[in-house]
Amino acid sequence: MGSSDFSWTLPDHPKLPKGKPVAVVVLDGWGEADADQYNCIHVAETPTMDSLKKGAPEKWKLVKAHGTAVGLPSDDDMGNSEVGHNALGAGRIFAQGAKLVDTALASGKIFEGEGFKYIKESFDQGTLHLIGLLSDGGVHSRLDQLQLLLNGASANGAKKIRVHILTDGRDVLDGTSVGFVETLENDLSQLRAKGIDACIASGGGRMYVTMDRYENDWDVVKRGWDAQVLGEAPHKFQNAVEAVKTLRSETKANDQYLPPFVIVDDSDKAVGPIVDGDAVVTFNFRADRMVMIAKALEYEDFDKFDRVRVPKIRYAGMLQYDGELKLPSHYLVSPPEIERTSGEYLVKNGIRTFACRQFGHVTFFWNGNRSGYFDETKEEYVEIPSDSGITFNVKPKMKALEIAEKARDAILSGKFDQVRVNLPNGDMVGHTGDIEATVVACKAADEAVKMILDAIEQVGGIYLVTADHGNAEDMVKRNKSGQPQLDKKGEIQILTSHTLQPVPVAIGGPGLHSGVRFRNDVQTPGLANVAATVMNLHGFEAPADYEPTLIEVVDK
Ligand SMILES: O=C(O)[C@@H](CO)OP(=O)(O)O
Ligand SMILES: [Mn+2]
Ligand SMILES: [Mn+2]
Incomplete structure (x- = not known):
């Protein structure tokens, strides 16, 4: 992009209003997979995420979160927090490390x-x-x-x-x-x-x-x-x-x-x-x-x-x-040059941002592997320290409640236009390979989402809920036909890693314009399409070189 035609000012969205608080919730390690006993999200009680799913196809859809969709060498590469949040925040697909x-x-x-x-x-x-x-x-x-x-x-x-x-x-x-x-x-x-x-x-x-x-x-x-x-x-x-x-x-x-x-x-x-x-x-x-x-x-x-x-x-x-x-x-x-991220654009267009992190995913990764603020007068990043010295299956609820409370308070304070959080439970506990604990983790994450959505309801705001890559939805190594693969002793092999599964994106809230729905004409939608979507929810059009928005506005 030549410097002469570059501007930080985002055009107004022709149909969507400004001024609605937007909660952006990223569930870590929360993919979509067939329901069975190794799908901890399915096994767990997750009424909030289940109710969002009922909004399909207009308000809930699946997007790619692995492989080439997030800049990895091939579609055999599982997603991860770095590439996932980079894509979510940058709105474009960069060839990754x-x-x-x-x-x-x-x-x-x-x-x-x-x-x-x-x-x-x-x-x-x-x-x-x-x-x-x-x-x-x-x-x-x-x-x-x-x-x-x-x-x-x-x-x-x-x-x-x-x-x-x-x-x-x-x-x-x-x-x-x-x-x-x-x-x-x-x-x-x-x-x-x-x-x-x-x-x-x-x-x-x-x-x-x-x-x-x-x-x-x-x-x-x-x-x-x-x-x-x-x-x-x-x-x-x-x-x-x-x-x-x-x-x-x-x-x-x-x-x-x-x-x-x-x-x-x-x-x-x-x-x-x-x-x-x-x-x-x-x-x-x-x-x-x-x-x-x-x-x-x-x-x-x-x-x-x-x-x-x-x-x-x-x-x-x-x-x-x-x-x-x-x-x-x-x-x-040289690392990918992830510049002009959505966070920087939105801050420069007056969006006051609150990000709550247990890890730096919704700040450091979101902003293109950049520590620090773009504009300290408009941003607040709050850190909830993680438990250290234990494996996460010991305390699978982690700090989900504390994160949700901080997000809730930020939403209710009226001081922020965007409140962004990452809820790490599904991923961090999923990595331990402890299925029972991961079920508890998924339930805790779902409860945290509910608290945030309730606050959005109270202030008449909008939410977008998504995830950075899969993990908790599949905890077993599978053969080509999708059946659990047994080792030499005839035992299942626990999958501690991320997966190749797609992740959900859900939108809603009382502030969402009644004509907004997911388009069905975006070719292979992925995490990089989320940034333009969020910009729209704030009442802006995304920069021309961003991956296209997932939403359209129909007259109702
Ligand atoms: O823990 C990590 O470093 C990776 C797995 O290697 O997970 P995530 O990408 O979710 O941070
Ligand atoms: Mn992650
Ligand atoms: Mn992980």
């Missing part, structure tokens, strides 16, 4: 870029450390990308490589960590055969080591720092496959929560602490769970935990993880 990294690796351009040149300066004297999530989940990272990075780095002069693995079990089945470590070990032994000193140096489960987010629990990052940088951990092994197998059976931890370990040599010395002169790459492309480790690795002034020793390193992220903080300052692949 996963795809940008694929392209840069396929063309080899990644090895010619500034970020790689920067870390390459350490290859002569120092070790290259690669830290990230080891799986093929495709939400935060991908094994095949790590493999290409390993090969490319060694072809470009890296002589000593240490991989610090984080085991998954959240985007992939629990227990698959063993196989991924075996595959990586095999790759590394091939590098060793070529004379490159390459091995795994440390590890731990993603939810317990390193990959915390939104500054929820710095201890998680500290456990990673101790193992990766200092070479210290409560568990020591000479071999990573053995480490993962032993820790799984002896501590009963699953892949997500494996305790930290370091790999040691014959004299019990850690094989890969990070020291002065080394290079470090965090190879996850997804932002939220890399921001905290990036701060620890990059910031000179850092007071979140005692780093004990701060090595002078060259550090690059796979991507830049925070566009506002420009963090990290070096990166291998």
